[in-house]
Amino acid sequence: MVTIGIMTINEKTIDSIRNFCILAHIDHGKSTLADRFLEITGTIPAREMREQYLDMNPLEREKGITIKMTPVRMNYEIRNPKSEIRNKSKILNSKFQNDFEFADSKQKFVLNLIDTPGHVDFSYEVSRALAAVEGAILLVDATQGVQAQTIANLRLAAAEGLYIIPAINKIDLPTARVKETREEIKELLSSEGISPVRSQMLKASADPIKSDRTSNGVEAGDIFEVSAKTGEGVEKLLQAVIKKVPPPRISNQLPVTCNFTILRALIFDSHFDPYKGVVAYVRVREGILRKGDKINFLVSGAEADALEIGYFIPHLSSQDTISAGDIGYIATGIKEPAKVKVGDTITNFQFPKSNFQIKNVEPLSGYKEPLPMVWASIYPEEADDFDELKDAMAKLKLNDAAFRHEVESSEALGRGFRCGFLGTLHLEIVSERLRREYNLRIMVTTPSVAYRIRYAAGKEEMIFRASSVPSEREKYTIEEPWATLAIVTPPEYIGKITEILHEHRAISGEAKNLGSRRIILNFLVPLAEIIVNLHDDLKSITQGYASMEYEMSGWRTGDLSRLNILVAGKDVAAFSRIISRDRAEREGRAVLLRLKDLMPRALFLVALQAEVEGRIIARETVPALKKDVTGYLYGGDRTRKMKLWKKQQKGKKKLKDRGEGAVEIPPEVFLKILKKG
Numbered sequence: 306m307v308t309i310g311i312m313t314i315n316e317k318t319i320d321s322i323r324n325f326c327i328l329a330h331i332d333h334g335k336s337t338l339a340d341r342f343l344e345i346t347g348t349i350p351a352r353e354m355r356e357q358y359l360d361m362n363p364l365e366r367e368k369g370i371t372i373k374m375t376p377v378r379m380n381y382e383i384r385n386p387k388s389e390i391r392n393k394s395k396i397l398n399s400k401f402q403n404d405f406e407f408a409d410s411k412q413k414f415v416l417n418l419i420d421t422p423g424h425v426d427f428s429y430e431v432s433r434a435l436a437a438v439e440g441a442i443l444l445v446d447a448t449q450g451v452q453a454q455t456i457a458n459l460r461l462a463a464a465e466g467l468y469i470i471p472a473i474n475k476i477d478l479p480t481a482r483v484k485e486t487r488e489e490i491k492e493l494l495s496s497e498g499i500s501p502v503r504s505q506m507l508k509a510s511a512d513p514i515k516s517d518r519t520s521n522g523v524e525a526g527d528i529f530e531v532s533a534k535t536g537e538g539v540e541k542l543l544q545a546v547i548k549k550v551p552p553p554r555i556s557n558q559l560p561v562t563c564n565f566t567i568l569r570a571l572i573f574d575s576h577f578d579p580y581k582g583v584v585a586y587v588r589v590r591e592g593i594l595r596k597g598d599k600i601n602f603l604v605s606g607a608e609a610d611a612l613e614i615g616y617f618i619p620h621l622s623s624q625d626t627i628s629a630g631d632i633g634y635i636a637t638g639i640k641e642p643a644k645v646k647v648g649d650t651i652t653n654f655q656f657p658k659s660n661f662q663i664k665n666v667e668p669l670s671g672y673k674e675p676l677p678m679v680w681a682s683i684y685p686e687e688a689d690d691f692d693e694l695k696d697a698m699a700k701l702k703l704n705d706a707a708f709r710h711e712v713e714s715s716e717a718l719g720r721g722f723r724c725g726f727l728g729t730l731h732l733e734i735v736s737e738r739l740r741r742e743y744n745l746r747i748m749v750t751t752p753s754v755a756y757r758i759r760y761a762a763g764k765e766e767m768i769f770r771a772s773s774v775p776s777e778r779e780k781y782t783i784e785e786p787w788a789t790l791a792i793v794t795p796p797e798y799i800g801k802i803t804e805i806l807h808e809h810r811a812i813s814g815e816a817k818n819l820g821s822r823r824i825i826l827n828f829l830v831p832l833a834e835i836i837v838n839l840h841d842d843l844k845s846i847t848q849g850y851a852s853m854e855y856e857m858s859g860w861r862t863g864d865l866s867r868l869n870i871l872v873a874g875k876d877v878a879a880f881s882r883i884i885s886r887d888r889a890e891r892e893g894r895a896v897l898l899r900l901k902d903l904m905p906r907a908l909f910l911v912a913l914q915a916e917v918e919g920r921i922i923a924r925e926t927v928p929a930l931k932k933d934v935t936g937y938l939y940g941g942d943r944t945r946k947m948k949l950w951k952k953q954q955k956g957k958k959k960l961k962d963r964g965e966g967a968v969e970i971p972p973e974v975f976l977k978i979l980k981k982g
Contacts, residue, residue, distance in 0.1 A: 320552045322630040324417045324588070326374075326434045328462060329444035330452035330852060331423035334474040336360055336371055338444060338533035339420045345540055346379035346416065348618060359420045359619060364737055371422040372734055373704070374434045374574065376586065376632050377619035381543065383412040414547055417632040423454055425854045426728030429675040429707040432461055433573045433647065436672060437588035437632060440468040440550030442542065443490075447473050447481035447530075450823055451489040453793045453854035459497060468550050470529065472542055477532040482822075487528055489820035496817060553630035555591055568592030568600075570635070570651040571669045577700040581612060581636035583645040584621075590669055592653070593628040600635070600651050603668040607644040609637040642699045647706035648672040675707045676857060677725025678788075679752045679836050680769050681732055682713065682979075683739070684721030686746040691720050697743035698722060701735065708735055717879040717975040718748070723769055726752075729836055750979045754833045756883055757784040757860055771881035774867040783883065784860040786832040789814075792843065794851035796824050801846045809834035809842075810885065829858060868893055870900070871914040873968040879975060890915075890922045896978070897925040903974045906930045911968050 327335045336357040343349045343358055359375040360366055419434040435441065441462045445451055462469055471490050476483050529545060531538035574586040594600070598611045613636035615624040627633040639645055650668040685694045698710050709725035726732040729752055736749045758766045758774070760781045768774060775781055790811070794802060803813065806828050814827035830839070835855055843851050868889055870880035880900075884892050893915025900913055904927045911927040 319555065319630050321413060322415045322417065322552055323440070323546055323550045324419075324438040324553060324630070324632060325440040325442065325546050325550050326419040326421050326431075326438050327442045327444055328421060328431065328455075328458035329423050329474075330446070330449070330454040330458075331370055333423065333444050333446040333449070333452070333455075334533045335420060335423060335444055338442075338474065338531070338539065339377075339418060341533055341536050341539040342379060342416075342418060342543055343377070344536075345543060346381045348377065348379045361619075363741070364734060370424060371420060372427060372430075374422065374430045375420045375619060376437075376617045377418050377420070378616040378622075378632065379416040379418060381414045381416050381547070383414065383544070383547070416543075416546065419632070424728075424730055425454055425457065426726075426731040427707075428454075428457065428461070429672075429727060431458060433672055433706070435461055435465045435467060437571065437573045438467065439553065440470065440546065442546070443469050443471045444474050445471070445486055445490060447475045447483050447486050448478055450482065450486050451493050451793065451819055452852040453791050454852065456493065456497075456791065456793070456825070457854045457856075459493065463497065470527070470542070470545055470549055472529040472531055474531055474533050476530050477535050477537060483530060485820055485822055489823055490528055492818070492820050496819075555629045567666055568594050568651065568653045569666070569669055570594065572645065572647055572649050572651065574647060574704070574706070575645055576704045577642055578636065582609075582638040582640050583642060583703060585635045585637060585645055585651065586617075587627075587633060587635055587651060589627055589629050589631045589633065591629050593626055594635070594651075594653075595626050596624075598653065600637070600653065602645065602649050603652055603666060604649040605644050605646055607639060609639050612636045612638045642703045645703065672706075675727060677707075677709055678728055678754070678786075678832060678857065679726045679732055680723060680755055681726065681752040682715070682718075682721055682723050682750040683710075683736065684715070684718045684748045684750075686748055688719050690745060693743070694722070694739070694745055694747065697739055697745060698724075701738060701742075705735065707731065715879060717877075717970075717972070718979070748976055748979075752836055753882070754786055754836065756786075756865070758782075759784055759862075771867050771883045772878035774881075774883065782862050783865040785863040785865060787829055787858050787861050788832045788835060788855040789858045790828045790830045790835065790853060790855045792826045792828070792851055792853045793819065793823055794826065794847055795822060798847045798851060799824065799826065802826060802843065802851065805839075805842050805846055806830065809839055830855070831861075831863065832857070866917045868896075869916040870896055871912070871916055872900075872904075872970060873911050874914075875968075876916075877970065880978060886917075889917045893917070894923040894925075897923055900974070900978060901925045901927055903977055905971065907968060 327338060329335045336359060339359050340354070340356065344351075344354065349358060357366065359377060360371055361375065362372060365372050417438070419438060421431045421434045443455065443459055443462070445455055459469065471494075473483055473486050473490070475481055527545070527549075529538060529542045531542050533539065568589070569591045570587040570589045572585045572587055576584050578584050594611055594614055596611055596614050599608065600611055601608050613621075613623050614627050614633060615622045616627070616631070616633050621634055624633070635651065637645065650666075652666050683694070685691050695712075698708075702708055702710070707727050708731075710722045712720065713723040714720045724732075724735070726735065732749070732752055736747060739745050739747055753769075756768050758768055758781050760766070774783070790806075792802060799816075803826075806813070810831050811834070812829040814829060816827070817825045819825055840853065843853060864886045865883055866886045866889055868882050868884045869876050870893075871877070880896065882892070897913045897915055904911065904913070906927060907929060909929045911929075913925045913927065914921050915923040
């Protein structure tokens with residue numbers, strides 16, 4: 306028995322809990338597998354069951370992808386004719402894995418599953434889920450084999466020290482390549498430093514909870530075969546989770562002289578409820594929390610009452626207590642979203658009579674803040690909606706920890722926000738949620754990356770818009786972010802991929818075989834090239850067979866220039882952009898042609914020019930409006946018409962010289978030039 310305050314937690318109860326998640330590349334069947342788990346455990350009544358049940362956001366169901374991780378608590382009963390768990394003390398040692406058996410009568414287990422996204426833009430969702438569990442199912446589509454995000458997810462899980470259970474899905478399809486996929490998984494485990502018996506890449510951690518995980522690993526011989534659609538092999542996989550994933554561990558931070566254990570719960574997600582305030586999703590590492598208890602947030606310093614606590618089933622299910630090993634929620638009543646942050650630690654507000662104080666409690670190791678890959682500006686279409694947009698973004702941040710925003714202003718568009726995202730899909734999802742969930746009319750600018758200015762004197766400055774680039778080039782250099790790009794592809798497309806990557810300024814790296822029909826190509830690529838259309842180009846030239854994933858690798862000095870757009874000789878800062886020098890003329894002309902089509906005509910010619918470092922590289926002209934001043938003349942000498950035309954031209958020139966003919970760019974032109982897409 307473990308003492309916690311005046312209450313106790315039975316170790317047998319802890320041993321019956323398994324916390325795990327499902328990891329896979331996009332469209333490999335994670336959500337469908339989760340459906341089968343829900344059916345097998347009876348968590349969802351048959352009459353309420355629907356496909357991809359845990360994909361609750363309308364956008365997820367519309368796009369057919371998982372965007373948010375979703376936790377669910379399932380109760381599962383083993384019916385095996387053995388009376389107790391054998392070799393219980395040796396469960397975590399692979400040498401004894403095959404001796405692990407279930408109970409004689411009905412053995413009951415609590416399975417906390419977190420369904421995770423598969424797209425690279427939502428990898429931060431995956432990393433937060435991994436910190437809340439002890440094991441992971443690595444799911445691979447038998448028709449597609451190992452893909453780029455499969456590799457990325459495996460590395461994340463291994464870094465957390467999780468027990469990994471590989472599984473091959475969609476074995477029922479006629480195009481399934483089960484044998485080849487099994488070989489690819491084994492090759493992947495080997496190439497990532499995982500031996501055929503144990504994982505060798507798990508690192509010791511200063512965190513006592515993570516240190517307990519160092520005995521975990523992967524048995525490459527135990528690769529399960531399932532069909533999430535038909536249910537074949539799914540229950541066997543679920544039982545493997547119970548057999549192989551270790552139960553949660555309790556690690557008491559206090560000295561042995563203390564006769565109580567404090568509460569420490571890690572916040573891995575949250576959302577805002579207009580009645581309950583901020584609802585924090587937590588993994589309880591130690592201690593117990595009762596409904597109505599006072600709680601403290603160790604990082605932000607906020608204080609609150611646990612108005613409601615409970616589990617995800619998968620809807621919120623209120624309980625009287627949650628304790629060590631549980632994944633649950635806490636309704637805090639806090640109405641200011643900024644006070645509750647993902648990665649913070651919740652603890653007791655008061656302790657039994659003791660000299661121990663909150664300041665002595667160490668926060669749990671949280672999460673590494675994600676670096677935004679893509680930046681874009683979001684403005685309300687109506688200036689009066691700025692405060693509503695500000696409030697909506699604060700609430701959205703609660704449920705999307707990777708989203709960043711700060712206020713900015715533009716002469717053309719007014720007040721808005723400069724926002725950071727993990728990718729273009731992340732940008733698309735956030736903007737769509739603002740429109741649908743908060744009924745806002747917004748304008749989103751074309752995505753770009755951040756650049757770094759390094760001055761000759763040694764000073765550095767991050768810039769997010771081209772108008773911030775200094776005018777005197779010789780005194781500074783522009784650095785741009787680069788990424789390591791991994792592409793998994795059939796060998797026959799290597800030539801085309803290499804060609805298209807070099808067009809995107811890529812530098813070739815090493816290549817690795819992955820089984821007999823896959824190869825992993827590695828490149829260094831400017832991040833700006835990836836976010837524009839590289840993914841679409843890659844899918845096009847490989848007929849959809851290739852997949853990619855990327856991560857930041859650092860900064861490099863680039864041959865970059867600021868492209869300025871001049872309208873009637875005046876530099877319009879909103880249209881400026883940073884561009885590779887060898888593309889400046891092509892990009893500048895494309896902007897001018899689009900602007901020429903959008904600009905309304907004036908009474909005189911309007912010159913549109915593209916400029917780089919004081920040199921005009923392209924020009925277009927918006928024709929003048931012409932009044933037919935000779936319309937009333939019939940016949941006669943042509944000199945009469947010429948006299949009227951010259952008089953008209955002089956009048957236009959005089960109007961322009963007095964400034965009364967200054968060119969005004971309508972707001973809708975700014976919107977169409979700057980908006981995404």
